[in-house]
Amino acid sequence: MSMFVETLIGGLLAGTMYSLVAIGFVLIYKASGVFNYAQGSLLLFAALTFVTLTDQGVPAFGAVALTIALLVATAIAIEKLLLRPLTNRSPMTLFMATLGLSYVVEGAAQGIMGSQVRALNLGIDDLPIFLGDIMISQFDLIAAGVALALVVVLSLLFNRTRIGIQLRGVADDTRAALSLGIDINRIWQIVWTVAGLVGLVAGLLWGARQGVQFSLSLVVLKALPVLIIGGFTSIAGAIVGGLIVGAGESLAETYVGPFLGGGITSWFAYALALVFLFIRPAGLFGERQIERV
Amino acid sequence: MPMREDPLPALEVRNVSLSFKGVKAISDLTFQVERQEICALIGPNGAGKSSLLNILNGVYVPDSGEIVFEGEHFRRMHPLEAARRGIGRGFQNNALFSGMSVLDNVIAGLSRHSRATLVEEAFRLPRARGEERRFRERAHEVLRLFDLERHAATLVGTLPYGVQKKVEIARAIAAEPRLLLLDEPLAGMNAAEKQEIAAVIARLNTELKLTIVLIEHDIGIVLKLAHHVVVLDYGRKLADGPPEAIRDDPDVIAAYLGSEHAEIAA
Numbered sequence: 001m002s003m004f005v006e007t008l009i010g011g012l013l014a015g016t017m018y019s020l021v022a023i024g025f026v027l028i029y030k031a032s033g034v035f036n037y038a039q040g041s042l043l044l045f046a047a048l049t050f051v052t053l054t055d056q057g058v059p060a061f062g063a064v065a066l067t068i069a070l071l072v073a074t075a076i077a078i079e080k081l082l083l084r085p086l087t088n089r090s091p092m093t094l095f096m097a098t099l100g101l102s103y104v105v106e107g108a109a110q111g112i113m114g115s116q117v118r119a120l121n122l123g124i125d126d127l128p129i130f131l132g133d134i135m136i137s138q139f140d141l142i143a144a145g146v147a148l149a150l151v152v153v154l155s156l157l158f159n160r161t162r163i164g165i166q167l168r169g170v171a172d173d174t175r176a177a178l179s180l181g182i183d184i185n186r187i188w189q190i191v192w193t194v195a196g197l198v199g200l201v202a203g204l205l206w207g208a209r210q211g212v213q214f215s216l217s218l219v220v221l222k223a224l225p226v227l228i229i230g231g232f233t234s235i236a237g238a239i240v241g242g243l244i245v246g247a248g249e250s251l252a253e254t255y256v257g258p259f260l261g262g263g264i265t266s267w268f269a270y271a272l273a274l275v276f277l278f279i280r281p282a283g284l285f286g287e288r289q290i291e292r293v
Numbered sequence: 294m295p296m297r298e299d300p301l302p303a304l305e306v307r308n309v310s311l312s313f314k315g316v317k318a319i320s321d322l323t324f325q326v327e328r329q330e331i332c333a334l335i336g337p338n339g340a341g342k343s344s345l346l347n348i349l350n351g352v353y354v355p356d357s358g359e360i361v362f363e364g365e366h367f368r369r370m371h372p373l374e375a376a377r378r379g380i381g382r383g384f385q386n387n388a389l390f391s392g393m394s395v396l397d398n399v400i401a402g403l404s405r406h407s408r409a410t411l412v413e414e415a416f417r418l419p420r421a422r423g424e425e426r427r428f429r430e431r432a433h434e435v436l437r438l439f440d441l442e443r444h445a446a447t448l449v450g451t452l453p454y455g456v457q458k459k460v461e462i463a464r465a466i467a468a469e470p471r472l473l474l475l476d477e478p479l480a481g482m483n484a485a486e487k488q489e490i491a492a493v494i495a496r497l498n499t500e501l502k503l504t505i506v507l508i509e510h511d512i513g514i515v516l517k518l519a520h521h522v523v524v525l526d527y528g529r530k531l532a533d534g535p536p537e538a539i540r541d542d543p544d545v546i547a548a549y550l551g552s553e554h555a556e557i558a559a
Contacts, residue, residue, distance in 0.1 A: 162400065162407065162425055163414050169390045169401045176388035179350055180468060181376030181405030190411070 006134045007254045008247055013140035015246020016147040017209075020202040021219050022226040022238035023154070024195045029232045030171045031191040032083070034094040038102035040220030042196050045109040046071060047203030047212045051118045067200060074105075075192035083188055106217055117213040122204060143205045147239075150201055154194070154235060163190065225273035231286025240284055245269045301364050303328045303472055303504040304349070309358030311344055311528075318344045319528040321358070326472075326521070331498050331505045333515045333536075336525035337548075342508045343385065345525075346474045349506070350375040350382045363471065376405050381470030385477045385508075387461050391450030395441060395460050398449055399432040402467035432467060439463040439493065455486035462493060466501070473497070475507040479514060487511065491518055516540060524548075 021043065028036040046067055053063035082097055126139040158164040169177045170187045178184060203212075206219055222245070230241025249265045257264045276283065304326040311319040319341040326332045334342045347353040349360065351370035360367045362378060370380070390398050406428075409421040436442045439459050444452060449460055458478060465473060478494065479487045491514050497503045509515045515522065515536070522539040524532040532542045539545055 161414060161417075162404075162421075162428065163411070165393070165397050165401050166404060168393055168397075172390040172392055173388045175352070176384065176390065177401070178352075178372040179376055179382040179384075179388075180402050180464070181373060182401065183373060186411075 002133050003254070004251075006136075007250050009134065009136055010140065011247035011250025012243050013137065013144045013246070014250065015243040016144040016239070017140075017202070017205060017242070018219075018222050018226045018245050019239045019242025020143075020147050020150070020198065020205065021223040022230065022242055023151070023235055024198040024202065025220075025223055025227055026232060026235050026238045027154075027191055027195045027198065031167060032094075032170075032188055033091055034083075034098060035091070035232070036195070037095060037098040037220070038105055039195065039199060039223070040217035041102040041105040041109070042071075042074070043199035043203040043206070043219065044212075044214070044217040045074070045105050045203075046196060046200035047120065047207040047216060048109050048113050048118070050200070050204060051120050051207065051212045052113045055118070064200075068197065071196035071200060072193050075196055076189050078192055079185055079189045084185060102217070106214070110214065115214060117211040118207075120204065120207040120212050122208045124208065139209070146201060146205065150198065151235065151239060154198075157194075167191065222269060225269040227283070228273040229276045229283055231283025233287050234283075234285035237283055237285030245272065248272055301328070302326060302361075303330075303363060304506070305361035306345070306349075307359050307361065309345075309348060309355045309360070311341070311348060311353060311355045317528050319348075319355070319525075322525075322528070322530055323358075324523050324530060324533050326504060326506055329498065329502045329504055330520040331494070331507065331518055332521045332523060333519035334506065334508045334523050334525060335510070335512065335515060336531070339527075340525040341528040342525055343476055344528075346382070346476055346506070346508065349474055350380050376468070379405075379469070379471035381465035381468050381473045383458075383461050383465055383473070383475040383478055385480065387454075387457050389449045389457055389461055389464070391448070393449060394446050395436065395449055395452070396429075396432055396445040398460055398464050399435055399467045400428050402435075402464035403428045403431060405468050435463050435467045438466075455482050455489070458482070458486075458490055459493065462490075462497075466497065466503075471504065473503055473505045475505065477508050477510065479509055479511055487514060494518060 021039070024039045024043070025036060028034055028039070049067045049070055050063050053066055054060060058066065078101065082101060083094075086094055086097055124139050124142050126137065128135045129138050129141070130136075158168060166177070166182045166187055167190070169180070169182055170184055174184060202219070203216060206216055210216070226238060226241040226245050228241075229244055230237030230239070249268050252268045253262075253264050302325040306325070307323050309319060309322045310317070322341075322345070334345065336342055344353060348355050349370065351372040351374065354369045360370060362380065390401060393401070407424065409418075409424045412418075413421040433442065433445070436445055439462070441456070441459060441463060444456065444460075449457060452460065462475070462478065475494070478490055482490065494505060494507070495518060498505055507519075516539075519536055522532070522534065522536050523530060524539060524545050526548050531548055532539055532545045534542075
């Protein structure tokens, strides 16, 4: 029994790391209907910038501030150079644009800052702690706490501020938002900035776990099943989806893996997402698309 | 006709044409809207009425012609510019933020009056906090004006259509527009709801001295509500004048009013 609980808790905590990545997608998808393929590259870019700065001797606080400033500038540049010229184009066009963007960001980041693996030390000891006879990773616990704090901040931003009201307005009906004098371009800049900040948090945690390198941008591939399960339009969905994927992976590896010869974590999430596509294509929390024909 | 304090018309449409892929939607249209009048655009479906509203608030760019709004000339409007200059808009079938509360919808309507910068808002500095409080108070005032106070916390999407329409107009009014464009505000309503919304529109016009351009198919209500009627047919202006004159215009009767005219005259 304690092994089951331990596996479950470990999985749920790891799942919050997936949620963190997925939230970045949800923010942009909600506000502009774009599936931002470049979210992974932005995450890599943010983590790489932070590591490069700290390697140069910049103190952590200053490195975070500089990275944030760079992310804001990047968001504004993306909005002005990419999104604005493509206003009113089809979602597929915008998706292709973000695909291109991901190569540009990745290439530029690695070209300038190097492509070797960098260690990132956040000063969190990865010593396990014991609750009774259940072992929990301290790092996972802190990561989950950070994810939770981030979600609280985001929901305050969306529900308690006027920027949040405007953001939700743009997400709900762009045409009406425009007619009320809501500056959509500015809203996009804000959303991409916030998605970049979420990427920074996710990038630092993932980077501390597996080193900062190119493969960090591939965590987007893990976010995809999370989004399919939770729904593309809901932050709550991204969290629940992440927890389901994390817990499912971890339990499957422990209890099903031995019968299949292991390696189950590399495909389990996708198989689970496939099942959800059959049963609930909009995801658990997604908005069902109703189209009049 | 309403009293005019300023000789300048609120809005002039001058020789405006619009086409979609070669098909003319509006041809060389010219008319003007006086301050504080209710101007109704009528005409069959496809006459170019909605397209015209879309030009006026910048969604469409006309092929030629110009818009003069409060004395300023525009080759085209940009939606943001139109909103900031005080052109408010209601949409056909509503365009509300259905996942948000009635109050938040109305607060969103106040966006054009926001002066606090992003940084001030993000860190909730005094100006942003003060503005937020004023916006909230103002939104409640607007809700009271429309008798919507009891729905303030309700999600808009769960309200009946007639109430939603009132919320949409309230949201537009919160912005304190100088010109309000309404696209079929009475469509899809029962007789009682129509009377209520028509009364709201009339009050906005008399009490807030608001200039209103609206599209409406219910001729009976149009003739009672509007001070000025412009009749469109296939993108051209067929008639333009006070409702009494429109009602008796033989061209309009032939093209549009048809048999309904007999009912109105009766």
